[in-house]
Amino acid sequence: xxxxxxxxxxxxxxxxxxxxxxxxxxxxxxxxxxxxxxxxxxxxxxxxxxxxxxxxxxxxxxxxxxxxxxxxxxxxxxxxxxxxxxxxxxxxxxxxxxxxxxxxxxxxxxxxxxxxxxxxxxxxxxxxxxxxxxxxxxxxxxxxxxxxxxxxxxxxxxxxxxxxxxxxxxxxxxxxxxxxxxxxxxxxxxxxxxxxxxxxxxxxxxxxxxxxxxxxxxxxxxxxxxxxxxxxxxxxxxxxxxxxxxxxxxxxxxxxxxxxxxxxxxxxxxxxxxxxxxxxxxxxxxxxxxxxxxxxxxxxxxxxxxxxxxxxxxxxxxxxxxxxxxxxxxxxxxxxxxxxxxxxxxxxxxxxxxxxxxxxxxxxxxxxxxxxxxxxxxxxxxxxxxxxxxxxxxxxxxxxxxxxxxxxxxxxxxxxxxxxxxxxxxxxxxxxxxxxxxxxxxxxxxxxxxxxxxxxxxxxxxxxxxxxxxxxxxxxxxxxxxxxxxxxxxxxxxxxxxxxxxxxxxxxxxxxxxxxxxxxxxxxxxxxxxxxxxxxxxxxxxxxxxxxxxxxxxxxxxxxxxxxxxxxxxxxxxxxxxxxxxxxxxxxxxxxxxxxxxxxxxxxxxxxxxxxxxxxxxxxxxxxxxxxxxxxxxxxxxxxxxxxxxxxxxxxxxxxxxxxxxxxxxxxxxxxxxxxxxxxxxxxxxxxxxxxxxxxxxxxxxxxxxxxxxxxxxxxxxxxxxxxxxxxxxxxxxxxxxxxxxxxxxxxxxxxxxxxxxxxxxxxxxxxxxxxxxxxxxxxxxxxxxxxxxxxxxxxxxxxxxxxxxxxxxxxxxxxxxxxxxxxxxxx
Numbered sequence: 088x089x090x091x092x093x094x095x096x097x098x099x100x101x102x103x104x105x106x107x108x109x110x111x112x113x114x115x116x117x118x119x120x121x122x123x124x125x126x127x128x129x130x131x132x133x134x135x136x137x138x139x140x141x142x143x144x145x146x147x148x149x150x151x152x153x154x155x156x157x158x159x160x161x162x163x164x165x166x167x168x169x170x171x172x173x174x175x176x177x178x179x180x181x182x183x184x185x186x187x188x189x190x191x192x193x194x195x196x197x198x199x200x201x202x203x204x205x206x207x208x209x210x211x212x213x214x215x216x217x218x219x220x221x222x223x224x225x226x227x228x229x230x231x232x233x234x235x236x237x238x239x240x241x242x243x244x245x246x247x248x249x250x251x252x253x254x255x256x257x258x259x260x261x262x263x264x265x266x267x268x269x270x271x272x273x274x275x276x277x278x279x280x281x282x283x284x285x286x287x288x289x290x291x292x293x294x295x296x297x298x299x300x301x302x303x304x305x306x307x308x309x310x311x312x313x314x315x316x317x318x319x320x321x322x323x324x325x326x327x328x329x330x331x332x333x334x335x336x337x338x339x340x341x342x343x344x345x346x347x348x349x350x351x352x353x354x355x356x357x358x359x360x361x362x363x364x365x366x367x368x369x370x371x372x373x374x375x376x377x378x379x380x381x382x383x384x385x386x387x388x389x390x391x392x393x394x395x396x397x398x399x400x401x402x403x404x405x406x407x408x409x410x411x412x413x414x415x416x417x418x419x420x421x422x423x424x425x426x427x428x429x430x431x432x433x434x435x436x437x438x439x440x441x442x443x444x445x446x447x448x449x450x451x452x453x454x455x456x457x458x459x460x461x462x463x464x465x466x467x468x469x470x471x472x473x474x475x476x477x478x479x480x481x482x483x484x485x486x487x488x489x490x491x492x493x494x495x496x497x498x499x500x501x502x503x504x505x506x507x508x509x510x511x512x513x514x515x516x517x518x519x520x521x522x523x524x525x526x527x528x529x530x531x532x533x534x535x536x537x538x539x540x541x542x543x544x545x546x547x548x549x550x551x552x553x554x555x556x557x558x559x560x561x562x563x564x565x566x567x568x569x570x571x572x573x574x575x576x577x578x579x580x581x582x583x584x585x586x587x588x589x590x591x592x593x594x595x596x597x598x599x600x601x602x603x604x605x606x607x608x609x610x611x612x613x614x615x616x617x618x619x620x621x622x623x624x625x626x627x628x629x630x631x632x633x634x635x636x637x638x639x640x641x642x643x644x645x646x647x648x649x650x651x652x653x654x655x656x657x658x659x660x661x662x663x664x665x666x667x668x669x670x671x672x673x674x675x676x677x678x679x680x681x682x683x684x685x686x687x688x689x690x691x692x693x694x695x696x697x698x699x700x701x702x703x704x705x706x707x708x709x710x711x712x713x714x715x716x717x718x719x720x721x722x723x724x725x726x727x728x729x730x731x732x733x734x735x736x737x738x739x740x741x742x743x744x745x746x747x748x749x750x751x752x753x754x755x756x757x758x759x760x761x762x763x764x765x766x767x768x769x770x771x772x773x774x775x776x777x778x779x780x781x782x783x784x785x786x787x788x789x790x791x792x793x794x795x796x797x798x799x800x801x802x803x804x805x806x807x808x809x810x811x812x813x814x815x816x817x818x819x820x821x822x823x824x825x826x827x828x829x830x831x832x833x834x835x836x837x838x839x840x841x842x843x844x845x846x847x848x849x850x851x852x853x854x855x856x857x858x859x860x861x862x863x864x865x866x867x868x869x870x871x872x873x874x875x876x877x878x879x880x881x882x883x884x885x886x887x888x889x890x891x892x893x894x895x896x897x898x899x900x901x902x903x904x905x906x907x908x909x910x911x912x913x914x915x
Contacts, residue, residue, distance in 0.1 A: 124202050124495045125269065129164050132267045132274040133157040133217070134311075139264070140281040141228055141235065141251045141324055148228040148237050150251075154264050156220045157274075163214050170261035170268040171198070171205040173234070177223040181207065184219045203261060203497075222265050232385045234262025240342055240382045248342075250286075250325035252381050252396060254389055257439055257500045260317035270316040271437045271543040279308045282324045289340060289377050290322040291315075291393040312392065313372045314541040316435050321391030323379055332357060340379035341402065348403035351414070352378060352421045356395075359425035359456045366455070366529065367536055371428050378402070378421070388420050390427030390449070397424075410826050411782055411789075415464070418457055426452035434536055437543040439500045443490045443577070444544060446504070447512025450474065454513070463781055465732065471664055471695050472735040475517065476702045478510030479669065480740065482581055483605050490515065490577040491546055514667050515576050521634040521665040522572075522620050523557050523564070530556040546577060566639060572618040575642065576667065579615045584669040584707075585640065587660055589652070589676055596649040596658060600640050603669055605710055616642035620666050623649065624696075626656035626683065631693035634665045657683060659692065664699040671707050677717045684724040698733045701725070705740060719760065726767025731783040731790075734768070738790040758798055765795040774806050776824040789826050796834040804834055811835025815846045832862035844871050848878075851885070860888055864895040869905040872896055876910065 134157040141150040152174075158167070167183070176196060183191040193207035228237040228251050239249045253263060261268040280288040284305050292310040299305050312320075328346050330339040330353070337357050339349035356378060364370050373393035380402035388397040401420040404413060430448035454474070458466040481487070490507050494500045520528040531553035539548060550570040557564055584603040589596045602615050620636035640647055652658050657679035660670045672680070680700060683689060689697070704721050707713035728734060768791045776785055795803040810831045813821040823831055836844065844866055851859040866872055876896065879889035893910060900906050 122201055122495075126168055126170070126204065126267060126272070127166075129160065129162045130167050130169075130267075131159050131161065131272055133159055134275045134277070135264075135266065136277045136279075137264050138279040138281070138306075139235075139322070143228065143237065143249045143251050143283075143286075143324065145249070148230075150226050150228055150235060150263075152224045152226065152264055154220075154222050154224075156222070156266075158218050158220055160213050160215050160218060163212055165209050165212055167193075167207045167209075167213070167220065168204050169265050170203050170258070171224075171265040172203045172259075172261045173229070174224045174226045174262070174265065176205070176265070177225075180221065180223040182221040183207075183209070183213070184221070185213075186217050203258075205265060224265065226263065229262075232383060234259040238382050242342065243344060248326060250323065250327075250381070252323040252325075252379075253321050253391075254384060254386075254396065255320060255391075256318040256386075256389060257442075257504070258318070258497055260320055263320075266317045268317045270318060270435045270439065273314045273316050273435070273541070273543065275314055276312045276320055277309065278312075278320070278322055279306055280322055280324060281306050286324050286326055287329075288322060288324050289379065289394055291320065291391060292373065293375050310374075315392055315432065316543075319390070319392045319432055319435075321389070321394040321396060323381070323394070323396065325379075327379065336375045338375065338377045339402075340377055341399070342380075345380060345399060345403050348405045349378075349380070351404040351406070352397075352402055352417050355418050355421040355457075355460065356425050358460050359422045360428075362456050362459050363426065363429055363452065366452075366532070367429055368533055369429065369433070369536055369540070372433060372540075373428075376425075376428070388424050390424045390431060392428065392432040395424045408825055410828075411785060418461070419453055422456040422460075423449050423453040426450075426456065429536060433541065434539045435543045437545050439494050439503055440491055441544070441546055442503050443508045443512035444546065444549065446508040447490070447516055450509055451513035451516045461782075463783075465783060468695060468732045469735070470513075470517070472698050472702070472732055474510050475514040475664065475667065476698070476736060477739075478506055478514050479582065479667070479702070480706070481506045482511055483603065487580055489580040492578075511667070512577075515573070518576075518620065518665055518667050519553070519569075519573065521663075522636055523553065523569075524560075524562055524635065527557055527560045527562055528553070530560075546573075562635075567618065575615075575617040579617070581615070582668050583617050583619060584671055584712075585619060585621075585660060587658065587670060587672045587676065589654075589658070589673055591654040591675065594650060594652055594654060596652050597646050598640055598649065598660070599646045600668075617668070618642065619668060621647075621660065622662035622665065623658055623660045624662055624693075625652055625658050626679070627653050629691050631662050631696060634662050659696055659700070661696075661699065663693055663695040669703045669706065670699075671703070671712055674714065674717060677704075677713070678720070681717065681720040681723075684721060689724055689727070694730050694732050697728070697730075698736060701733060702736050702740075705736070722764070726764045727771070729768065729771050729784070729787060731787040734787055734790070737764070738794060762795070762798050762800055765791055765798065765800060769795060769800075769803070776827055778824075785824075785826050789830065792827070792830045796830065796837075804837065807831050807834035808838055811839070812843065815843065815850070818850075828858070829862070832859070833865040836862050836865040837867050839866060841868075841871060844868075857888065857891075860885065860892055861895050864892060864899055867900070867903075869903060869909075872900065872903070872906045873909050876906075876913075 136155040138153045139150055142148065178196050181193055191209050191211055194210050195208040197206040197208060226235060228235060230237055232254060235251065235253050237249055237251050239247050242248050258268050260266050278290045281300060281304055282288050284303055288307040290309045291312050295308045295310045297305055297307050327340040328343045330346050330349050332353060337353055339353050341349055360371060375393060377394045378397065379394065380397045380399045382399055384396060384398045387401045388395060397420060401417060404417045426449040427445065430452065431445035436442055436444050454466050454470045457464060488507055490512050494503050534556055535549055535552035538552065547570065550573055554569045557569065582603055583600040586599045586601065587596060598621065600616060600619055619640040621638045621640055622634055622636060624631050638647060657676055659680065661668065701722055704713055704718050708715055708718040725734065725737060772784060772788050772791065776788060792803055796807060807830060810823065814823060836847065844863065847859060847863055863875060876893060879885050879892040896906060897910065
């Protein structure tokens, strides 16, 4: 076994002595169509007993493993196939025992490198029944964060401390132990891990017992899990500290320095559990949930049942130092992963083609949870601009896939964890909730979870559950079936635009639909059409509360009409933007909307529809479907808008993508136009933060001042510089909000002289706040920046950050030739 570990460490990774060749290339869809990446259905797992011994040592990052898997053979066979990857199988130790204690040894271990399937071939025919499969193996604790991996942190003494953790989604469990690594092939698990006594092992379930072993080692054995998918199995071996809740059911695990900052995530996660239990009428099916922070992970967090693993930045919140953005990020992550304990863990997709049933629901209920916890955050309103509108923004690329599509290879599976699943899917769920009402939606969720708990599903299972409760309700739905409607949204890529053309003489409004296209794409080659739920409000009847569909624009409809709208009125389609589509009006209706927005009555248009109008108009304008003058008339009113929900789009698309306007407008004109809007907002909200303010007002101020200074708003830059000088002169008297710290320090540094710059550097030497190094990089003086680069290399107090310092300087000063030339000349 020692020789095998040497092979592993030098990278000679293989499985078994004999491998079979495979036709096809995973990078080529045409070639791999003939390769079967799925396991045969004649053998299924029932229960795994897995024992692992990780060696967390710099000279030997490997692990040994033994497994006893209870399997059911459903049809007579001579072959047993399962997944394995980067494991060395001890072929002489592989045994199969039936219920009569007959022992079978495989004649051949065949491994397919393409499909990652290990096939055990037996000379004797294996008849249907229950068997025990014994396998011994060795693997590597890799450093690429997949499977069973190693990572490390620097402790308070400056020492590098290693730990081992797992990350199996989507198909990496096979890298830690041989298994049936498909989400529908569920089983129960008993996990046992051998480790040093000064380390702790945690897994999905509570510890059953522990036993001492030789060489300062011990075994930790865990209780049996519920029936679950392999990708949700998890274990971590570390020297972490535990921060339990009152009854020990919610434990936070992290390195000791982070322990004081784990409380916020713990509170959110606990409340999320209670909220989801009440909403679904189903309790979580594991007796405890550990939340553990690792230094690095390929995702922000992973929802393993009973052991949620986070990155440290998505786990900790320091109330005294961290911004509101950080607080929201931690809250979103905790709520999202807790939602998965029901959606994904309890009910899993039958195959990765339906991964949206995990991620779409987790994002949708993450928003529901946070809306219940933080009432003043207006989370459901933010969902429309941060999730739905960003999904519309992303869902136009030629290579964008629909929500549901067939996947086979690992590359295809990984590609499905995209904005279609995380953004478009929850937006579709929100649309469905408004189509069938919140009450029917909740009943459908409860039915779906009850019927399929501990099992796996397809999208049709969800539609069937909703249809059953809809049929028992009094919600009008004779004109459609849910599957018929929803399949157009999950099986077709992209989305429609509804064109609204009015006859101002007759009062008739005609609506048509087409596939929304990017600039330069006059038409799509497909003929995709959607079932589009229609709602509307008019100037005379500005009722934006009714979101139940009034009419449907069906795929077979050439057009439909709305009659009786006063010719003097505007009409706005898609109330509260509940539908996942854009709306384009004739020019006169656009101008009516623009005139109304620029009047004192603009708040009579619902805030979500104001946000929709700005978002739709922007994207129609940049795709040459709306005149630039109409767009500028519409957004001119934003100088009086103070609601962050509407301004979010301007902060994140409009002024971030200024180059899109350069081909249409003069650069100086565009910048002056933006400054006009930002100046109006500053007059409304000011430069000072009131602790009692609504959180969204604080976010509006942070973003407004950031962009105003970037567009050279003179008063903004001067105010930041004055505040910084006051802070450096007397930090105890002049305290600032943590939300405005970046604005003040970075913009204050831009025009600072060397004396002021050195004061801030001295402040860093005193308190070691790494953020100050970023602010020091904001200086626009080439001599100061070049001196900073040299100091970062030579000064022992900051030279361990010199790479980050140089990176920050390059990112912020990519147009400063003097600085870039100096870096290139002195790169070594």
